[in-house]
Amino acid sequence: MGKKDKKPEPAAPAAPFNNPFAGLAGKREELPSRPEPAKAPEKAEERKGPARAVVRMERKGRGGKEVTVVEQLGLPLAEREVWLKALKGSLGCGGVVEEESLVLQGDHRDRLPALLEARGVRRVVVG
Structure with missing residues (x-):
């Protein structure tokens, strides 16, 4: 028998078949321009939180078992619950409100001051 003939490769299509976005290219000029970003206020408002x-x-x-205790916040009970939930989520641990303090499971003395300052505490004492 003889050599087999090679089949020619099909030519690449000139344009994509049924491109739903092809008609939108001509309408780009009709789109509205981007809005100007809002100017930041000159005086940054500080978050109000506990003083210490x-x-x-x-x-x-x-x-x-090790626990980290946050004391002397001076927050009402409802707000302490909100703070506890936020801190537990940020630290990835469990915790509870005991009397006037927040008790978090594990030793978080290194990460906790930054989180408290971000929530508006003006002075954090680590003991």
Whole structure:
């Protein structure tokens, strides 16, 4: 038998078949321009939060488990619950409100001051 003939490769199509966006290229000039970004106020408003917070780690009375305690926030109970939920989500841990303090599971003394300052606490004391 003889050599097999090679089939010629099909030519690439000149334009994409059924491109739904092809007709939009000509309408680009009709689109509205981007709005100007809003100017930032000259005086930045500070977040109002507690004046002070004391952060400490304790193990006593907890079966050897480490917890981080945030004290002296001076927040009402409802607001303490909101702060606790936000801190637990940011730190990825559990926690509870005990009397006037927030108790977070684990040792978070290194990460907690930055989170508290971002929430408006003016002075954070780590003990």
